[in-house]
Amino acid sequence: MTWKIDLRQVKSFCSKALGQMSCCDLCGANVNKSFLLGYQLRQTLLCQNCISDLPYFDQTIISGNLLSWPAIHRALPNIHFDQLFALSPYTYPFDKWLAQMKYLGRFELANLFGTLLCAQWQAMQTNQVKLPIDLVLSVPLHVKKWQIRGYNQAHLIAKSFASQLSLPYDEKLVVRIKHNASQMGKTGSQRRKNLAKTFILQEQIANNIKHVLIIDDVVTTGTTVSEISKLLKKTGVETVTLVTVCLTLPKTK
Template sequence: MHCQPDYKHEVYIWLKSNQMCLLCDEATHSAATLCNTCEIDLPWLTDGCEVCALPLPISGLVCGQCQRSPPAFRQVVAPWTYGFPLDSLISRFKHQGRWPLGQMLASLLRQCLQDRFDNAELARPDRLLPVPMAAKRLRQRGYNQAAMLARWLSRDLDLPLDEHLLLRPHDTVAQQQLDAKQRQRNLLKAFALAPGAQVQGQHLALVDDVLTTGATAHSMARLLMQAGARQVDVYCLARTPKPGT
């Protein structure tokens, strides 16, 4: 059963027309969906942990948590800190089905990744893997926002996409409701590899919308590394700051 909505025509019309900025309602006079001023004013993540992208005061550091307990993934690429107005854009895409907002954000993430590929700061992965959604939640929402982001990135970066390698056989409590330790317990055995999945020696990149504690990404990366993957990276739109900062 194909649960994903048919958003292609709507997104095409939105992106190909001269239009109003999605944030300030001023004319962009181009096909862009965000004016230059609003793009600059997004909460860009300039200094973050070299591993998990946790916002830090200066660049080039590894946060204490990653030093004490290194995650299974190699590195996180996230253009923004999860804050206003980006949090509203992601929420509207994720919970209200605003596909053009999602494609706009995916396009900006694609530019960030392409720049790092071109400057040899980041190796191109063998495959993109969207974070899977449990069947019950997928039926309720009707789409998986991580899969949509991964499709746009796959198309624009010419990277292979595998939407079926990672499975989420068990529905779990929403991670937003839990603290760090509860998140880790909640994810025990939450993910599985598809029967016959082959990842030996491959460089893989997980795709999601927001990285909070990194527990979900760590759980999947550990599963892939145990199956023989060479490296696992994480591509997401935003990284949440440390609570209280």
């Protein structure tokens, strides 16, 4: 008798077995199916209790747009995007996860962030009449930084988000041509000066692209996405929505 091993079946069996054994990243409990706001999540990192307990912004109070909150609008002057959708303030466990993803290469977190953003975004779509999305972009890294790090965390989150919502995603349209010094500790106007002429568009945007979503991991002053928004609006884009995992506002003196 000869044995034929189908590698695909072995792989599927192993991944199912491993899936069943996965432990919650935060509390160690077994991870089964998880839901958020009625949507089943495509993730195996967190148990249902931890998913429910994460420190999300309450999207219903702010109509899915943090700029409708006057204190946040005041804290982000001179911005050129129109809406801001963030999952959570920059706090535990998101701050820890974002650092692990950025510096330790925990790529599986991109899918968790993409999935959580998707569930929250879809819940807001059913509650409100929202503009259709014509294109999804992510904030690009300069090629030098990309070579050192090997990946762009905003791109990984955007890819997961766009594929789960079947939205067109273009990772090459916006290119960062200037390798800026760190933005940390700079004021809004210093950041704007530092970022001038940092980005270019690789090609013309089609006339029918009116609403663009830009994905980032953390937003502080919004100046980076503002620079990209200015470029997009010069080419006929009417509305830019910034979608980010975390928002951390600049400290007021």
